[in-house]
Amino acid sequence: xxxVLERHYPSLRDEAEPYRGLLLAVRDRQAALIAQWMSLGxxxxxxxxxxxxxxxxxxxxxPCAFMDxxxxxxxxxxxxxxxxxxxxxxxxIALWNLARLAxxxxxxxxxDEAQAISWVESELGAFRGTFGEHFARRFRDKIGxxxxxxxxxxxxxxxxxxxxxxxxxxxxxxxHLTALLAGDDEAPLLALFADPEQGRTWLSDWRAMLEAExxxxxxxxxxxxxRMKCANPVFVPRNHRVEEAIQAAYVGDYAPxxxxxxxxxxxxxxxxxxxxxxxxxxxxxxxxRTFCGT
Numbered sequence: 563x564x565x566v567l568e569r570h571y572p573s574l575r576d577e578a579e580p581y582r583g584l585l586l587a588v589r590d591r592q593a594a595l596i597a598q599w600m601s602l603g604x605x606x607x608x609x610x611x612x613x614x615x616x617x618x619x620x621x622x623x624x625p626c627a628f629m630d631x632x633x634x635x636x637x638x639x640x641x642x643x644x645x646x647x648x649x650x651x652x653x654x655i656a657l658w659n660l661a662r663l664a665x666x667x668x669x670x671x672x673x674d675e676a677q678a679i680s681w682v683e684s685e686l687g688a689f690r691g692t693f694g695e696h697f698a699r700r701f702r703d704k705i706g707x708x709x710x711x712x713x714x715x716x717x718x719x720x721x722x723x724x725x726x727x728x729x730x731x732x733x734x735x736x737x738h739l740t741a742l743l744a745g746d747d748e749a750p751l752l753a754l755f756a757d758p759e760q761g762r763t764w765l766s767d768w769r770a771m772l773e774a775e776x777x778x779x780x781x782x783x784x785x786x787x788x789r790m791k792c793a794n795p796v797f798v799p800r801n802h803r804v805e806e807a808i809q810a811a812y813v814g815d816y817a818p819x820x821x822x823x824x825x826x827x828x829x830x831x832x833x834x835x836x837x838x839x840x841x842x843x844x845x846x847x848x849x850x851r852t853f854c855g856t
Contacts, residue, residue: 563670570617581670582681584616588663589689591618592656597696601704602795603629603732605649607639607852614659624854628798630842632725632732638801638852653693660686703793704736705768706743706786709775717771724764730754731842736794743787795829797839801849
C-alpha cells in the first residue's frame with residue numbers, strides 16, 4: 563500500500579487516512595475506466611482481480627473484443643462460458659474485485675474491524691453511482707445530448723434498448739448518427755435496424771430530445787457534433803480484421819498488421835483510403851470466440 567501511494571497517489575500520503583483514501587481513489591479510477599471502455603463497445607474478457615490495476619489502467623485483456631452487433635450480455639472470451647464478464651456485467655465485476663481489494667487492506671483501516679467493515683461497505687456502495695455518472699456522460703456525448711437530467715439518462719437507456727432489439731452494429735450506429743447530425747442521410751443508420759420502423763421511432767425520439775434541449779438557447783448542433791466526433795471512433799480493431807492480420811502473419815505477411823496499427827493510431831479521424839476497415843464483418847467473417855494471447 564505504501565508503494566502504491568508513493569508511485570501512483572503521492573497526493574494522498576499526507577492525508578489523515580491515506581489507506582482509506584487509496585481505496586476510494588482506486589474505486590473512482592475503475593469507475594471512470596470501465597465506463598470509458600464500455601462506451602466504445604469493449605469487453606475485457608478476463609476481469610479477474612489480478613487483472614484489475616490499482617492505477618486505473620487495464621492489463622492482461624488477451625481474450626478481449628470490441629462488439630460488432632450490440633447486446634449487453636455479449637461475451638467473446640473462450641474461457642467465459644457463463645457470461646461472467648459480459649459487456650453489461652463489467653461494472654458489477656469491478657465492484658466485486660474492489661471488495662476483494664478492500665479485504666486485503668482492512669487491517670490498515672483501523673483497529674476496530676467492525677467499524678472498518680461498515681465504512682468499506684458504505685464507500686463501495688457508492689461505486690455504482692459514480693460509475694453511473696461516468697457511463698451516462700459518455701453515452702450522452704455519443705448521442706449528442708448536452709444536458710444532464712433524468713430525461714437524458716432515460717434516453718440513454720432507451721437508446722441501448724433500441725440497439726439491442728435492432729441488432730445493429732455498435733460502432734456503426736454511433737458513427738452513422740454522428741454523420742447524420744453533420745448533414746448526411748438517415749438511410750445508413752436505419753439500415754442497421756432489423757426493423758427500420760423501429761429505427762425511425764428511435765430517431766424521432768432523439769430529434770425531439772435535441773429540440774427540447776435547445777429550447778430558448780437556440781440550435782447547439784455545433785457543440786453536439788464536436789462532442790460526438792470525440793466520443794465515437796471511426797475505426798476500432800474489429801475482431802475479423804485482427805484475425806485476418808494473425809492469419810497473414812502465420813505465413814510471414816505483416817502488411818495487414820502494420821496497416822491496422824497505422825489506422826488505429828488515429829481512430830477518430832476520417833481516413834477514406836482505409837474506409838473498408840470500418841465495415842462490420844460479413845456473416846462468414848464473424849469471430850465468435852477470442853483467446854488468451856490474441
